[in-house]
Amino acid sequence: MQFTFEPAGQSCFVTEVTPSSSMRCEIPVATDVVLDGLKTLLRNPQQRELAIDKIMFDRLRDGLRLNVGSFTYTFKYVHLFPMVMDT
Numbered sequence: 001m002q003f004t005f006e007p008a009g010q011s012c013f014v015t016e017v018t019p020s021s022s023m024r025c026e027i028p029v030a031t032d033v034v035l036d037g038l039k040t041l042l043r044n045p046q047q048r049e050l051a052i053d054k055i056m057f058d059r060l061r062d063g064l065r066l067n068v069g070s071f072t073y074t075f076k077y078v079h080l081f082p083m084v085m086d087t
Contacts, residue, residue, distance in 0.1 A: 001079060005031045014066075014073060025071050028054045038064060038075065039084055 003016040012031040015024045027034060029052065037052050041064055049058040056067040063076040075083075 001076075003075070003079065003083075005034065007031045016073075025068070025073065027066070027068055034066070035084065038080065042080075042084060 001016060001018045003014060006013040006015060007030065008026070010030060011026055011028050012034060013024055013026050014034075016022065033052055034055070037050055037055070037057050041047055041050055041057055041059060047059070049056060051057075054068065058065050058067070060074060063074045063080060066073045066075065
């Protein structure tokens with residue numbers, strides 16, 4: 001599985017590609033805001049959730065979940081750590 005963020009002005013798109021499918025969804029905040037939210041939860045293991053503007057993150061057993069309206073996406077820790085370390 002591979003996921004990427006594509007900047008789009010004041011919003012961004014998260015794209016996930018697997019061998020059998022692909023998904024793309026718009027997030028109504030900039031890429032930097034999403035990455036900062038993910039990093040904040042990773043740095044603070046006692047914090048369970050974080051709301052930023054129109055999005056919300058919460059902690060799961062195996063990753064962090066992003067909630068945007070009716071869209072929900074889970075970033076598994078195994079994929080999240082390498083991406084966050086690159087930024």
